[in-house]
Amino acid sequence: DAGSCNxxxxxxxxxxxPFYNLHRLGIFFTPSPRFADLLLVTGPVTHAMLGPLRATWEAMAEPRWVMAVGTCAVSGGIAGGGYACxxxxDGVLPVDLYLPGCPPNPAAIIVALLTFQGRLPQRxxxxxxAE
Structure with a gap:
Protein backbone atom coordinates (compact mmCIF):
# COMPACT_ATOMS: atom_id res chain seq x y z
CA ASP A 1 0.00 0.00 0.00
CA ALA A 2 1.71 3.13 -1.24
CA GLY A 3 -1.09 5.48 -0.23
CA SER A 4 -4.22 3.81 -1.57
CA CYS A 5 -7.83 4.04 -0.41
CA ASN A 6 -7.65 0.31 0.51
CA PRO A 18 -12.02 -20.26 -0.04
CA PHE A 19 -13.69 -19.07 -3.26
CA TYR A 20 -10.51 -17.75 -4.96
CA ASN A 21 -8.01 -19.79 -2.91
CA LEU A 22 -4.81 -18.38 -4.39
CA HIS A 23 -2.78 -21.01 -2.53
CA ARG A 24 -4.11 -23.77 -4.79
CA LEU A 25 -2.13 -22.13 -7.59
CA GLY A 26 1.09 -22.12 -5.60
CA ILE A 27 1.02 -18.35 -5.05
CA PHE A 28 1.41 -17.02 -1.51
CA PHE A 29 1.59 -13.64 0.22
CA THR A 30 4.78 -13.45 2.29
CA PRO A 31 5.32 -11.75 5.63
CA SER A 32 8.60 -10.17 4.54
CA PRO A 33 9.93 -8.71 1.29
CA ARG A 34 13.01 -10.88 1.73
CA PHE A 35 10.91 -13.91 0.76
CA ALA A 36 9.02 -12.24 -2.10
CA ASP A 37 9.61 -12.50 -5.83
CA LEU A 38 6.91 -10.03 -6.85
CA LEU A 39 6.02 -6.72 -5.21
CA LEU A 40 2.33 -5.83 -5.62
CA VAL A 41 1.98 -2.06 -5.26
CA THR A 42 -1.32 -0.24 -4.79
CA GLY A 43 -1.97 3.47 -4.49
CA PRO A 44 -0.66 6.57 -6.26
CA VAL A 45 2.65 6.52 -4.29
CA THR A 46 2.34 9.32 -1.79
CA HIS A 47 5.42 11.34 -0.87
CA ALA A 48 5.28 9.86 2.64
CA MET A 49 5.35 6.28 1.28
CA LEU A 50 8.10 6.82 -1.30
CA GLY A 51 10.94 5.96 1.12
CA PRO A 52 9.30 2.84 2.62
CA LEU A 53 8.38 1.62 -0.87
CA ARG A 54 11.96 1.91 -2.10
CA ALA A 55 13.24 0.25 1.10
CA THR A 56 10.86 -2.65 0.51
CA TRP A 57 12.07 -2.98 -3.08
CA GLU A 58 15.71 -2.95 -1.94
CA ALA A 59 15.00 -5.64 0.68
CA MET A 60 13.83 -8.08 -2.00
CA ALA A 61 16.30 -10.62 -3.36
CA GLU A 62 17.13 -10.78 -7.06
CA PRO A 63 15.41 -11.59 -9.34
CA ARG A 64 12.52 -9.34 -8.34
CA TRP A 65 9.53 -7.93 -10.15
CA VAL A 66 6.90 -5.23 -9.62
CA MET A 67 3.19 -5.27 -10.42
CA ALA A 68 1.19 -2.02 -10.36
CA VAL A 69 -2.25 -3.03 -9.07
CA GLY A 70 -5.13 -0.63 -9.66
CA THR A 71 -5.54 2.62 -11.53
CA CYS A 72 -3.78 4.64 -8.82
CA ALA A 73 -0.57 2.58 -9.05
CA VAL A 74 -0.76 2.57 -12.85
CA SER A 75 -1.36 6.30 -13.40
CA GLY A 76 -2.02 8.07 -10.12
CA GLY A 77 -5.79 7.73 -10.36
CA ILE A 78 -8.06 10.41 -8.97
CA ALA A 79 -5.39 11.69 -6.55
CA GLY A 80 -2.56 11.63 -9.09
CA GLY A 81 -0.41 14.71 -9.35
CA GLY A 82 -1.87 16.29 -6.23
CA TYR A 83 0.08 17.97 -3.47
CA ALA A 84 0.61 14.69 -1.59
CA CYS A 85 1.44 12.17 -4.31
CA ASP A 90 6.38 5.13 -13.34
CA GLY A 91 9.75 6.65 -12.54
CA VAL A 92 9.67 5.28 -8.98
CA LEU A 93 10.29 1.56 -9.57
CA PRO A 94 10.70 -0.51 -12.72
CA VAL A 95 7.21 -1.90 -13.39
CA ASP A 96 6.93 -5.32 -15.02
CA LEU A 97 3.16 -5.62 -15.09
CA TYR A 98 0.34 -3.06 -15.07
CA LEU A 99 -3.15 -4.09 -13.90
CA PRO A 100 -5.65 -1.23 -14.18
CA GLY A 101 -9.01 -1.16 -12.46
CA CYS A 102 -10.58 0.68 -9.58
CA PRO A 103 -10.17 -1.74 -7.97
CA PRO A 104 -9.32 -4.73 -10.17
CA ASN A 105 -11.40 -7.73 -9.12
CA PRO A 106 -9.75 -10.85 -7.65
CA ALA A 107 -10.29 -12.87 -10.84
CA ALA A 108 -8.43 -10.21 -12.87
CA ILE A 109 -5.59 -10.28 -10.35
CA ILE A 110 -5.33 -14.07 -10.66
CA VAL A 111 -5.29 -13.86 -14.47
CA ALA A 112 -2.57 -11.19 -14.31
CA LEU A 113 -0.45 -13.29 -11.93
CA LEU A 114 -0.81 -16.43 -14.06
CA THR A 115 -0.05 -14.48 -17.24
CA PHE A 116 3.03 -13.00 -15.59
CA GLN A 117 4.19 -16.50 -14.65
CA GLY A 118 3.68 -17.68 -18.22
CA ARG A 119 0.94 -20.09 -17.17
CA LEU A 120 -1.67 -18.26 -19.30
CA PRO A 121 -1.13 -16.69 -22.74
CA GLN A 122 -1.01 -12.91 -22.95
CA ARG A 123 -4.19 -11.79 -24.66
CA ALA A 130 -3.08 -10.57 -29.39
CA GLU A 131 -3.40 -13.20 -32.10
Missing part, protein backbone atom coordinates in the same frame (compact mmCIF):
# COMPACT_ATOMS: atom_id res chain seq x y z
CA UNK A 7 -10.06 -0.77 -2.23
CA UNK A 8 -7.31 -2.76 -3.94
CA UNK A 9 -6.18 -4.28 -0.64
CA UNK A 10 -9.73 -5.47 -0.03
CA UNK A 11 -9.68 -7.28 -3.38
CA UNK A 12 -6.22 -8.71 -2.68
CA UNK A 13 -7.43 -10.05 0.67
CA UNK A 14 -10.27 -11.83 -1.12
CA UNK A 15 -7.66 -13.94 -2.90
CA UNK A 16 -7.09 -15.80 0.38
CA UNK A 17 -10.74 -16.77 0.87
CA UNK A 86 2.87 11.47 -7.70
CA UNK A 87 1.37 9.77 -10.73
CA UNK A 88 1.77 6.10 -9.92
CA UNK A 89 4.83 3.90 -10.10
CA UNK A 124 -3.60 -8.05 -25.01
CA UNK A 125 -0.50 -6.44 -26.49
CA UNK A 126 -0.21 -2.69 -26.99
CA UNK A 127 -3.89 -2.20 -26.20
CA UNK A 128 -5.06 -4.71 -28.82
CA UNK A 129 -6.06 -8.35 -28.64
Missing amino acids: GCESELQALNN GNGL VLGGRH
Whole structure:
Protein backbone atom coordinates (compact mmCIF):
# COMPACT_ATOMS: atom_id res chain seq x y z
CA ASP A 1 0.00 0.00 0.00
CA ALA A 2 1.71 3.13 -1.24
CA GLY A 3 -1.09 5.48 -0.23
CA SER A 4 -4.22 3.81 -1.57
CA CYS A 5 -7.83 4.04 -0.41
CA ASN A 6 -7.65 0.31 0.51
CA GLY A 7 -10.06 -0.77 -2.23
CA CYS A 8 -7.31 -2.76 -3.94
CA GLU A 9 -6.18 -4.28 -0.64
CA SER A 10 -9.73 -5.47 -0.03
CA GLU A 11 -9.68 -7.28 -3.38
CA LEU A 12 -6.22 -8.71 -2.68
CA GLN A 13 -7.43 -10.05 0.67
CA ALA A 14 -10.27 -11.83 -1.12
CA LEU A 15 -7.66 -13.94 -2.90
CA ASN A 16 -7.09 -15.80 0.38
CA ASN A 17 -10.74 -16.77 0.87
CA PRO A 18 -12.02 -20.26 -0.04
CA PHE A 19 -13.69 -19.07 -3.26
CA TYR A 20 -10.51 -17.75 -4.96
CA ASN A 21 -8.01 -19.79 -2.91
CA LEU A 22 -4.81 -18.38 -4.39
CA HIS A 23 -2.78 -21.01 -2.53
CA ARG A 24 -4.11 -23.77 -4.79
CA LEU A 25 -2.13 -22.13 -7.59
CA GLY A 26 1.09 -22.12 -5.60
CA ILE A 27 1.02 -18.35 -5.05
CA PHE A 28 1.41 -17.02 -1.51
CA PHE A 29 1.59 -13.64 0.22
CA THR A 30 4.78 -13.45 2.29
CA PRO A 31 5.32 -11.75 5.63
CA SER A 32 8.60 -10.17 4.54
CA PRO A 33 9.93 -8.71 1.29
CA ARG A 34 13.01 -10.88 1.73
CA PHE A 35 10.91 -13.91 0.76
CA ALA A 36 9.02 -12.24 -2.10
CA ASP A 37 9.61 -12.50 -5.83
CA LEU A 38 6.91 -10.03 -6.85
CA LEU A 39 6.02 -6.72 -5.21
CA LEU A 40 2.33 -5.83 -5.62
CA VAL A 41 1.98 -2.06 -5.26
CA THR A 42 -1.32 -0.24 -4.79
CA GLY A 43 -1.97 3.47 -4.49
CA PRO A 44 -0.66 6.57 -6.26
CA VAL A 45 2.65 6.52 -4.29
CA THR A 46 2.34 9.32 -1.79
CA HIS A 47 5.42 11.34 -0.87
CA ALA A 48 5.28 9.86 2.64
CA MET A 49 5.35 6.28 1.28
CA LEU A 50 8.10 6.82 -1.30
CA GLY A 51 10.94 5.96 1.12
CA PRO A 52 9.30 2.84 2.62
CA LEU A 53 8.38 1.62 -0.87
CA ARG A 54 11.96 1.91 -2.10
CA ALA A 55 13.24 0.25 1.10
CA THR A 56 10.86 -2.65 0.51
CA TRP A 57 12.07 -2.98 -3.08
CA GLU A 58 15.71 -2.95 -1.94
CA ALA A 59 15.00 -5.64 0.68
CA MET A 60 13.83 -8.08 -2.00
CA ALA A 61 16.30 -10.62 -3.36
CA GLU A 62 17.13 -10.78 -7.06
CA PRO A 63 15.41 -11.59 -9.34
CA ARG A 64 12.52 -9.34 -8.34
CA TRP A 65 9.53 -7.93 -10.15
CA VAL A 66 6.90 -5.23 -9.62
CA MET A 67 3.19 -5.27 -10.42
CA ALA A 68 1.19 -2.02 -10.36
CA VAL A 69 -2.25 -3.03 -9.07
CA GLY A 70 -5.13 -0.63 -9.66
CA THR A 71 -5.54 2.62 -11.53
CA CYS A 72 -3.78 4.64 -8.82
CA ALA A 73 -0.57 2.58 -9.05
CA VAL A 74 -0.76 2.57 -12.85
CA SER A 75 -1.36 6.30 -13.40
CA GLY A 76 -2.02 8.07 -10.12
CA GLY A 77 -5.79 7.73 -10.36
CA ILE A 78 -8.06 10.41 -8.97
CA ALA A 79 -5.39 11.69 -6.55
CA GLY A 80 -2.56 11.63 -9.09
CA GLY A 81 -0.41 14.71 -9.35
CA GLY A 82 -1.87 16.29 -6.23
CA TYR A 83 0.08 17.97 -3.47
CA ALA A 84 0.61 14.69 -1.59
CA CYS A 85 1.44 12.17 -4.31
CA GLY A 86 2.87 11.47 -7.70
CA ASN A 87 1.37 9.77 -10.73
CA GLY A 88 1.77 6.10 -9.92
CA LEU A 89 4.83 3.90 -10.10
CA ASP A 90 6.38 5.13 -13.34
CA GLY A 91 9.75 6.65 -12.54
CA VAL A 92 9.67 5.28 -8.98
CA LEU A 93 10.29 1.56 -9.57
CA PRO A 94 10.70 -0.51 -12.72
CA VAL A 95 7.21 -1.90 -13.39
CA ASP A 96 6.93 -5.32 -15.02
CA LEU A 97 3.16 -5.62 -15.09
CA TYR A 98 0.34 -3.06 -15.07
CA LEU A 99 -3.15 -4.09 -13.90
CA PRO A 100 -5.65 -1.23 -14.18
CA GLY A 101 -9.01 -1.16 -12.46
CA CYS A 102 -10.58 0.68 -9.58
CA PRO A 103 -10.17 -1.74 -7.97
CA PRO A 104 -9.32 -4.73 -10.17
CA ASN A 105 -11.40 -7.73 -9.12
CA PRO A 106 -9.75 -10.85 -7.65
CA ALA A 107 -10.29 -12.87 -10.84
CA ALA A 108 -8.43 -10.21 -12.87
CA ILE A 109 -5.59 -10.28 -10.35
CA ILE A 110 -5.33 -14.07 -10.66
CA VAL A 111 -5.29 -13.86 -14.47
CA ALA A 112 -2.57 -11.19 -14.31
CA LEU A 113 -0.45 -13.29 -11.93
CA LEU A 114 -0.81 -16.43 -14.06
CA THR A 115 -0.05 -14.48 -17.24
CA PHE A 116 3.03 -13.00 -15.59
CA GLN A 117 4.19 -16.50 -14.65
CA GLY A 118 3.68 -17.68 -18.22
CA ARG A 119 0.94 -20.09 -17.17
CA LEU A 120 -1.67 -18.26 -19.30
CA PRO A 121 -1.13 -16.69 -22.74
CA GLN A 122 -1.01 -12.91 -22.95
CA ARG A 123 -4.19 -11.79 -24.66
CA VAL A 124 -3.60 -8.05 -25.01
CA LEU A 125 -0.50 -6.44 -26.49
CA GLY A 126 -0.21 -2.69 -26.99
CA GLY A 127 -3.89 -2.20 -26.20
CA ARG A 128 -5.06 -4.71 -28.82
CA HIS A 129 -6.06 -8.35 -28.64
CA ALA A 130 -3.08 -10.57 -29.39
CA GLU A 131 -3.40 -13.20 -32.10
